[in-house]
Amino acid sequence: xxxxxxxxxxxxxxxxxxxxxxxxxxxxxxxxxxxxxxxxxxxxxxxxxxxxxxxxxxxxxxxxxxxxxxxxxxxxxxxxxxxxxxxxxxxxxxxxxxxxxxxxxxxxxxxxxxxxxxxxxxxxxxxxxxxxxxxxxxxxxxxxxxxxxxxxxxxxxxxxxxxxxxxxxxxxxxxxxxxxxxxxxxxxxxxxxxxxxxxxxxxxxxxxxxxxxxxxxxxxxxxxxxxxxxxxxxxxxxxxxxxxxxxxxxxxxxxxxxxxxxxxxxxxxxxxxxxxxxxxxxxxxxxxxxxxxxxxxxxxxxxxxxxxxxxxxxxxxxxxxxxxxxxxxxxxxxxxxxxxxxxxxxxxxxxxxxxxxxxxxxxxxxxxxxxxxxxxxxxxxxxxxxxxxxxxxx
Amino acid sequence: xxxxxxxxxxxxxxxxxxxxxxxxxxxxxxxxxxxxxxxxxxxxxxxxxxxxxxxxxxxxxxxxxxxxxxxxxxxxxxxxxxxxxxxxxxxxxxxxxx
Numbered sequence: 001x002x003x004x005x006x007x008x009x010x011x012x013x014x015x016x017x018x019x020x021x022x023x024x025x026x027x028x029x030x031x032x033x034x035x036x037x038x039x040x041x042x043x044x045x046x047x048x049x050x051x052x053x054x055x056x057x058x059x060x061x062x063x064x065x066x067x068x069x070x071x072x073x074x075x076x077x078x079x080x081x082x083x084x085x086x087x088x089x090x091x092x093x094x095x096x097x098x099x100x101x102x103x104x105x106x107x108x109x110x111x112x113x114x115x116x117x118x119x120x121x122x123x124x125x126x127x128x129x130x131x132x133x134x135x136x137x138x139x140x141x142x143x144x145x146x147x148x149x150x151x152x153x154x155x156x157x158x159x160x161x162x163x164x165x166x167x168x169x170x171x172x173x174x175x176x177x178x179x180x181x182x183x184x185x186x187x188x189x190x191x192x193x194x195x196x197x198x199x200x201x202x203x204x205x206x207x208x209x210x211x212x213x214x215x216x217x218x219x220x221x222x223x224x225x226x227x228x229x230x231x232x233x234x235x236x237x238x239x240x241x242x243x244x245x246x247x248x249x250x251x252x253x254x255x256x257x258x259x260x261x262x263x264x265x266x267x268x269x270x271x272x273x274x275x276x277x278x279x280x281x282x283x284x285x286x287x288x289x290x291x292x293x294x295x296x297x298x299x300x301x302x303x304x305x306x307x308x309x310x311x312x313x314x315x316x317x318x319x320x321x322x323x324x325x326x327x328x329x330x331x332x333x334x335x336x337x338x339x340x341x342x343x344x345x346x347x348x349x350x351x352x353x354x355x356x357x358x359x360x361x362x363x364x365x366x367x368x369x370x371x372x373x374x375x376x377x378x379x380x381x382x383x384x385x386x387x388x389x390x391x392x393x394x
Numbered sequence: 395x396x397x398x399x400x401x402x403x404x405x406x407x408x409x410x411x412x413x414x415x416x417x418x419x420x421x422x423x424x425x426x427x428x429x430x431x432x433x434x435x436x437x438x439x440x441x442x443x444x445x446x447x448x449x450x451x452x453x454x455x456x457x458x459x460x461x462x463x464x465x466x467x468x469x470x471x472x473x474x475x476x477x478x479x480x481x482x483x484x485x486x487x488x489x490x491x492x
Contacts, residue, residue, distance in 0.1 A: 035403060059453040059487045060403055060441040076407070079437040093436025097445045 004349050005070065005391040006357055007051065008365055009038035012383035014053060016071045019378075023355055023369035026378045032074060033065065040344055042131050043391040047138035052157055054128040054143070062127050064095045064143075064157045078158030094159045098125045098143070098151055101162040108168030113147065114176040123147045123167060130344060132187035135194065144184035148175060148201040150213065163213035166199065171218060171235045175204040178238050178257075185343055186239075191246040198252065198267065203228075203238035206254070206267050219267030223256060240283045241343045245292035253295050253322070255285040255343075260297055262322050273322025278309045284346035288371060289354040293321040296348075296356060296372060298341045307338040315356070317372045331375030332366065339364070344387035351392055359385025396427055397482035401454075404442070404485070408435040413482060422477040424456055425468035442485060457484040 006017040013031030032038075036055045044050040053065040053074070065074045077095040100123055101107030115121035126146040134140035139156040149167045151160040166184075175182060186200035195212040198219075205220040218235050228236040238257035245251065254261040254270065258281050261270045274280035279299040288294035295318050301309045308314060313332045316325040339362035349355040356372050359365045363382035368375045395415040405412060416430045425448070432439045443450050448468070450456070455464040459473045459481050475481040 033406075057403065058490075059401075059451065060407075061451060063407060063437075063441065076437040093432065093439035094445075095437075096440045099446055 002351060003393045004351070004355065005043070005048075005393055006347070006365065006367075006378070007041035007043065007053075007071070007387075007389045007391070008359055008379075008382065008385060009041050009053070009344075009387035010359075010363070010383040010385050011037055014038040014041055014055075015379070015382060017365065017378050021351055023351075023367055024376075028379055029071070032071070036063075038386065039128060040130050040387040040389070042133055042389045044133040044138040044141075045135045046133070048391050048393060050133070050138040050156075052131040052133060052141055054131055056127040062096045062098065062125075064128070066095075066157050077153075077156050095157050098128070098145055098160055099162075100125065100149060100167065101164040106164065107162065108164040111167060111172040113172050113182060114174060116177065120173060123149070123172075125149075126181060129183040129185045130187055132189065135189060135191055142187050142189075142197075144187050144199060146181045146183035147177075148182045148184040148204060150184055150187065150199055152213065163209075165209075165214050166207060166216045169207065169216050169218065171204070174233070174235050175201065176236065178202045186242050188242060188244045188252075190249040192249060196249065198242060198244070200239040200242045200254075202240065203236060203257075205235045205237040205239055206242060206252075208267050219263075220270070221268060222263070222270030223261065224259070225257065227257070241285050243285045243287050243295070245287045248292050251292065251321075253285050253287060255282050255297055257281065257303060260285065260322065273318070275318070275323035275325055277316055277325050278314075282341075283343040284341055284358065286346045286348050286356070288356075289348050289350040290352060291319070291354075291371075294319045294371070295321065296346065297325075298346070298358065300340060306340040311335055311337050313337040313339065313360075315358070315368075315372055315375075328368070328372040328375070330373065331368075331377075342386055344389075345385050347388050347390040349390045349392045355390065357388050357390050359388040361385065395479050396422060396430070396476065397479055398427060398431060399482045399484040401485060401487040403487070404438060407437050407441065410435070415479075420477065421471045423469050423471055424463060424466065424483075427472075427483055428468075453488045453490070455486045455488065457486055458482065 002021040008015040013034045015030035039054040041053040049070045051067040055063040066077045112120035128143045130144040132142045143151040188198040190196040207216040223237045225237045240255045250266045252263045260274045262273045282300045312334045315328040339360035346358040353370045356368045361384040365378045396418045418430045
């Protein structure tokens with residue numbers, strides 16, 4: 001029987017929520033890694049039992065965790081007893097080693113980016129924001145990190161290598177951290193062509209590679225950001241999230257700092273689709289699993305007030321690919337609600353009807369088992385939710 | 395044997411109790427203890443000091459014999475009571491709210 005496994009990263013640990021295909025009754029497992037910030041967890045499409053997690057702390061830095069049994073047990077990759085030492089006798093323990101590649105063969109010099117005071121600042125690794133497993137190989141996984149860069153592991157997370165062409169794109173001096181840091185938070189892999197990927201960075205914008213990550217092109221034409229000196233600049237835009245339906249890799253949707261945007265040509269040109277939204281500020285955007293023109297956002301009042309307009313938690317759905325939006329409220333609090341929904345905290349399953357999930361900074365995780373028409377809270381009192389992913393299990 | 399006390403979150407990562415014992419060759423220094431600790435528990439690499447620069451993470455301190463040794467050079471020999479295993483080398487996380 002089909003079912004779902006929802007992977008929830010929070011400020012104080014990870015939780016795994018499971019249900020059958022009806023998505024009415026839920027089991028809650030956790031906290032895993034209690035007390036640690038879990039920025040993101042994601043399962044491998046090629047092996048659903050393989051799950052990667054980014055565990056991070058201001059005290060102890062970055063740890064990568066991996067489960068090979070669907071989240072029952074976890075280990076930092078490469079540190080099981082049989083993996084403890086390499087051929088040279090030295091301990092491995094490199095699963096949390098994210099070092100910017102400055103080697104002459106494959107890397108780029110350590111570039112600088114714009115700092116808060118306008119000066120230039122060298123890249124410094126802080127944490128992994130997002131893990132994106134390959135569609136075809138359980139041992140290949142990408143990591144989007146702060147300060148913004150993309151790393152790849154081909155050994156199940158035991159070691160990581162930067163795809164330095166992105167950081168070395170040449171526009172780095174114009175990238176700047178937002179209030180939450182300069183993170184690479186979105187990685188989209190084209191299902192039909194794994195060498196083609198999109199990444200999004202706050203605050204730089206969207207970049208596309210056609211050669212598996214060696215070279216990158218900034219694809220931000222049409223974005224307009226009044227908080228940078230040149231609102232139409234090639235880079236510097238605070239993109240909060242981008243989403244793509246796997247059947248249409250040229251169509252991208254974006255929740256920018258302000259503005260909900262769309263591109264029909266793989267990011268070459270963007271145009272606004274905010275339409276009748278009560279606010280076009282927000283963090284999440286996602287696409288229905290079976291209807292490529294049905295998209296979801298959760299409007300937030302403003303960049304100064306990170307909570308829903310009027311204290312009403314409303315998911316907005318467009319069935320026309322944007323511009324025409326309807327509020328989805330059934331089962332969601334419609335008064336006195338002042339939570340936020342962070343950029344990696346929305347997901348969709350692939351069941352029919354499609355399930356939509358999101359988590360809040362108030363510790364609630366909501367599900368709609370019918371594409372957004374009706375909502376129920378799965379859990380209400382978790383730590384602040386940082387990320388939500390869902391695996392559809394056969 | 396050298397005694398090392400780990401903070402709670404590092405115990406859970408390494409799957410050990412509050413204190414571990416390590417065989418460390420003389421001279422016993424902060425660097426040699428951390429080298430031995432990371433060799434025995436590779437999952438702790440990068441959690442106490444940076445992988446490359448070997449700099450102590452800013453919210454951690456090293457205590458022993460009622461002294462804060464965090465700012466000593468990592469190659470400075472530690473007190474005899476640590477080297478003889480009488481007193482533990484304590485790796486401590488700073489207190490903070492939130």
